[in-house]
Amino acid sequence: MKASPEAQLRLLELADLDTELTRLDHRRRSLPEAAQLEQVQARMSELRDGVVLADTELGDLAREQTRAERDVEQVRARIDRDRARLDGGQVAAARELSNLQSEIESLQRRQSDLEEVVLEAMERREAAQSRRDALTAEQAKLGEQEEELAAKRDAALEEIDGQAAKAQTGRSAVAADVPADVLALYDKLRDQHGVGAAMLRRGRCEGCHLTLHTVDLNRIRAAAPDDVLRCEECRRILVRTAESGL
Numbered sequence: 174m175k176a177s178p179e180a181q182l183r184l185l186e187l188a189d190l191d192t193e194l195t196r197l198d199h200r201r202r203s204l205p206e207a208a209q210l211e212q213v214q215a216r217m218s219e220l221r222d223g224v225v226l227a228d229t230e231l232g233d234l235a236r237e238q239t240r241a242e243r244d245v246e247q248v249r250a251r252i253d254r255d256r257a258r259l260d261g262g263q264v265a266a267a268r269e270l271s272n273l274q275s276e277i278e279s280l281q282r283r284q285s286d287l288e289e290v291v292l293e294a295m296e297r298r299e300a301a302q303s304r305r306d307a308l309t310a311e312q313a314k315l316g317e318q319e320e321e322l323a324a325k326r327d328a329a330l331e332e333i334d335g336q337a338a339k340a341q342t343g344r345s346a347v348a349a350d351v352p353a354d355v356l357a358l359y360d361k362l363r364d365q366h367g368v369g370a371a372m373l374r375r376g377r378c379e380g381c382h383l384t385l386h387t388v389d390l391n392r393i394r395a396a397a398p399d400d401v402l403r404c405e406e407c408r409r410i411l412v413r414t415a416e417s418g419l
């Protein structure tokens with residue numbers, strides 16, 4: 174495989190641009206803002222569930238309170254009726270009087286119990302309401318954070334996309350200077366190793382960082398300038414420069 178020394182040097186530019194594109198791609202997928210946003214969104218989802226639960230509880234407690242209040246009213250009305258009979262002097266028989274009095278006492282106990290139920294329901298409603306208030310306050314706070322993080326993430330993505338577009342344009346221009354078969358080999362090696370070409374610097378391959386054997390160096394010295402060489406260790410295209418130490 175042949176390529177002019179100039180075209181071979183372009184491979185090193187290509188490798189730099191590809192490294193840059195890989196770095197940008199990694200940054201795009203590991204934005205801290207995106208991770209934070211996910212956390213906030215997960216919490217927001219919990220909060221929404223919490224509010225739904227609190228609303229259900231508040232509804233249940235309101236019904237419980239209304240029912241107990243209605244029962245209190247019924248018991249109170251019954252007591253009033255019994256008292257009216259008692260005070261009206263319609264009941265004369267001692268047995269009936271005593272029955273009526275004990276019924277009033279029992280109704281009063283019942284009323285007191287029901288009033289307890291009403292009070293308890295009210296207290297539980299208050300507690301549920303303040304829980305709900307705390308949840309919605311957190312929702313409001315996190316909602317702002319969510320917006321801020323989404324804006325930051327979008328700005329970061331826009332910046333990355335801009336840099337990637339620039340690198341991509343540069344890559345196309347550089348790739349146009351490389352013979353098609355060499356470019357195809359470079360791309361295949363890039364798929365396999367992440368980097369397709371490396372510089373030979375002071376007798377060392379910059380791809381695998383191994384120093385070449387004298388035998389290999391001699392082989393490289395003997396090669397024509399337009400021969401496309403490969404590192405014996407990592408198989409990347411090895412590009413000779415003035416710093417190669419040949």
Ligand SMILES: [Zn+2]
Nearest residue numbers: 378381404407
């Ligand atoms: Zn190597």
